[in-house]
Amino acid sequence: MDWDNLRFFLALARTGTLINAARMVQVDHTTVSRRIQALEKQMGVPLFAREASGHRLTEAGRYLLPQAEAMEEAFLSIASSSLVKDEGLSGLVRVGVPEGLGTRVLAAPLAKLAHEHPHLVVDLLALPRLLHLSRREADIVISLERPTRGSVVVTKLSDYVLRLYGSRDYLAAHAPIVRVEDLKGHTFISYVDDLLFSKQLQFLESFFQPSVFGLRSTSVLAQYEAVRAGAGLAILPAFLGEKDAQLVAVLPEQARFQRTFWMSMPSEIRHMARVQAVWQFLREVARAPESGLMPPPHSVR
Numbered sequence: 313m314d315w316d317n318l319r320f321f322l323a324l325a326r327t328g329t330l331i332n333a334a335r336m337v338q339v340d341h342t343t344v345s346r347r348i349q350a351l352e353k354q355m356g357v358p359l360f361a362r363e364a365s366g367h368r369l370t371e372a373g374r375y376l377l378p379q380a381e382a383m384e385e386a387f388l389s390i391a392s393s394s395l396v397k398d399e400g401l402s403g404l405v406r407v408g409v410p411e412g413l414g415t416r417v418l419a420a421p422l423a424k425l426a427h428e429h430p431h432l433v434v435d436l437l438a439l440p441r442l443l444h445l446s447r448r449e450a451d452i453v454i455s456l457e458r459p460t461r462g463s464v465v466v467t468k469l470s471d472y473v474l475r476l477y478g479s480r481d482y483l484a485a486h487a488p489i490v491r492v493e494d495l496k497g498h499t500f501i502s503y504v505d506d507l508l509f510s511k512q513l514q515f516l517e518s519f520f521q522p523s524v525f526g527l528r529s530t531s532v533l534a535q536y537e538a539v540r541a542g543a544g545l546a547i548l549p550a551f552l553g554e555k556d557a558q559l560v561a562v563l564p565e566q567a568r569f570q571r572t573f574w575m576s577m578p579s580e581i582r583h584m585a586r587v588q589a590v591w592q593f594l595r596e597v598a599r600a601p602e603s604g605l606m607p608p609p610h611s612v613r
Contacts, residue, residue: 318380320347321359325377326463329366336463336579385467402431405590408450412532412549414438421597432586440530441509445578451587456512458574465582469573470598472605473550476567477559482542489562492520499526499544501535512571515547519567551604
């Protein structure tokens, strides 16, 4: 299969119109149309539905999209390795990430990367809110929801697990919790509902409705510290809870949640050596077992 055709396919899938896709890859829109037609002929199925507002992916197109993105990632990885070897890394890369992931998983490895490349500067924006590529707030953004708009390169960074945790002191002072009904009357630590920056942070609604809150915060690290202090129970990422000997997973089978981190960057900077290098580095760190994002099933203490 011709990689160039897939490159045009990705451009049209991300922009939705021939004109915008042509701008992305810097060709005439008729070239984009011709390449898409060649790919559809090769595949034997239509990949886009032509509508008045633009081009929408068909079922076959949606099936092809993640495979084309995987090929793009492989290409970027090869290009990144070659550019780093030949030119080294220099300049600024700004990375926007959720607070907990940024501080507890990515900060130390990124600092080490920058140390190994003295001319590279990494700005780590670890904030409890969504950062926008469209506003140029960051070069690379890790988010809880997959971006669906704009000319961006997107990849699934990693799934991650969350569990319900309590401190050993808190749990010792209460009756054993062996079923969901035993949670009644317990104090909970959670997010501020009307300030949630992603619907992916809604956990309790589908699991249990607490009647008592000891603390609500926009910061997952504040929630984590409150649980460590014995203020109540909270649903926390396993990369926080499993590495803390003071915390114990409560109802580990029933109170287990899985979410996904997505990573994206503007299409126009995907060929920059420093951006490619940090992109690939983040993938390696997040997917390594020591990240703790996806702990083994029997890792509960």
